[in-house]
Amino acid sequence: MPERVFNFYAGPATLPYDVIKEAAKGAVNFRNSGMSVMEISHRSPLFDEMFKQAQKDMLEVMNLSQDDYAVLFLGGGASTQFYTVPFNFLKEGMTADYVITGGWAKKALKEAKYFGNANIAASSEDRNFCYVPKTFQLTPGAAYVHTTSNNTLVGTQMKNFPETGDVPLVCDMSSDFLSRKLDFDRFSLIYAGAQKNIGPSGVTAVVIRRSWVESAREDVPTMPAYKTHVDKDSLFNTPPSFPVYVVGLVLKWIIEQGGLEAVEAANDKKAALLYDYMDDNSDFYSGTADKDSRSLMNVTFRLPSEDLEKKFVAESAAKNLIGLKGHRSVGGCRASIYNAMPYEGVEALVDFMKEFKRNN
Numbered sequence: 001m002p003e004r005v006f007n008f009y010a011g012p013a014t015l016p017y018d019v020i021k022e023a024a025k026g027a028v029n030f031r032n033s034g035m036s037v038m039e040i041s042h043r044s045p046l047f048d049e050m051f052k053q054a055q056k057d058m059l060e061v062m063n064l065s066q067d068d069y070a071v072l073f074l075g076g077g078a079s080t081q082f083y084t085v086p087f088n089f090l091k092e093g094m095t096a097d098y099v100i101t102g103g104w105a106k107k108a109l110k111e112a113k114y115f116g117n118a119n120i121a122a123s124s125e126d127r128n129f130c131y132v133p134k135t136f137q138l139t140p141g142a143a144y145v146h147t148t149s150n151n152t153l154v155g156t157q158m159k160n161f162p163e164t165g166d167v168p169l170v171c172d173m174s175s176d177f178l179s180r181k182l183d184f185d186r187f188s189l190i191y192a193g194a195q196k197n198i199g200p201s202g203v204t205a206v207v208i209r210r211s212w213v214e215s216a217r218e219d220v221p222t223m224p225a226y227k228t229h230v231d232k233d234s235l236f237n238t239p240p241s242f243p244v245y246v247v248g249l250v251l252k253w254i255i256e257q258g259g260l261e262a263v264e265a266a267n268d269k270k271a272a273l274l275y276d277y278m279d280d281n282s283d284f285y286s287g288t289a290d291k292d293s294r295s296l297m298n299v300t301f302r303l304p305s306e307d308l309e310k311k312f313v314a315e316s317a318a319k320n321l322i323g324l325k326g327h328r329s330v331g332g333c334r335a336s337i338y339n340a341m342p343y344e345g346v347e348a349l350v351d352f353m354k355e356f357k358r359n360n
């Protein structure tokens with residue numbers, strides 16, 4: 001095995017190699033303390049400084065202010081946010097709007113129904129989620145509108161978010177968080193499991209508008225209440241300390257790249273290389289998402305037969321291109337090309353695709 005392969009897994013997923021190497025150092029001896037970052041108290045000044053810097057860097061990258069937004073690093077995965085959002089904000093007699101663009105959005109909707117009325121404001125299930133709806137049936141005075149910015153399983157991405165006026169906009173950004181520049185101040189709550197684009201599994205980033213937290217329901221137990229965590233700057237209880245440390249390193253890496261503008265330009269370039277090749281060879285590699293809804297993060301495609309798809313996955317793996325099998329719910333192939341996937345990785349993939357097509 002080589003020192004490093006090109007890893008196309010959807011999540012947990014590839015991270016910048018420099019971050020991995022730095023994290024390995026911190027895992028042994030954190031900032032010359034003689035202790036691993038895993039061994040230090042979350043109440044120690046050493047930890048506190050690292051933690052607060054990660055929160056600060058997050059807001060800097062997103063161009064948000066600490067006065068308006070709080071950054072929380074929580075456990076339980078993005079899936080825990082599916083019920084935490086309605087638990088806090090779907091008040092008695094109110095309706096929450098959900099935009100259903102894939103399997104994860106459906107899971108979020110299911111949880112909302114435990115707490116109150118949930119309305120489907122738009123859905124692309126009629127065509128197996130291969131596109132992102134552009135019009136929305138919004139409920140006037142809704143509790144919030146819930147969206148999913150990138151649909152990991154089917155490979156679509158929302159380019160235009162609903163105009164919600166005064167209604168708070170919520171977004172599950174798990175699989176494209178910090179991959180592109182957005183007007184983040186349009187959102188009242190953004191959440192993302194770290195393991196797709198910004199770190200290892202075990203921590204979920206929540207960026208929440210402080211003023212909205214003040215209007216949350218009060219009959220929520222301590223841990224699921226956002227207010228608990230906002231009031232304590234996300235240190236109410238022991239945070240997932242090692243994952244947060246790695247997220248902090250990824251944030252530094254993003255800043256070093258030149259921020260989200262630079263990261264987005266690199267992502268555009270990678271996705272264009274792959275999609276352009278696919279479009280020129282659509283007799284063999286057919287993209288499954290509508291062109292105007294294509295994801296820059298998860299590129300989904302089919303080959304002429306399932307046997308060829310199996311062969312493609314096996315032979316690519318033998319060439320150190322790992323994790324190209326599509327999600328079991330949709331089949332086919334999927335190349336996840338998150339922030340940390342180098343351009344060379346996509347080049348190597350396209351070279352392999354050319355060769356595979358020639359031989360088959």
Ligand SMILES: *Cc1c(COP(=O)(O)O)cnc(C)c1O
Pocket residue numbers: 011076077078079080104148150151152172173174175193194196
């Ligand atoms: C992976 C994923 C989730 C689930 O994340 P967990 O951290 O495993 O709970 C939710 N939403 C989207 C869009 C995802 O890609």
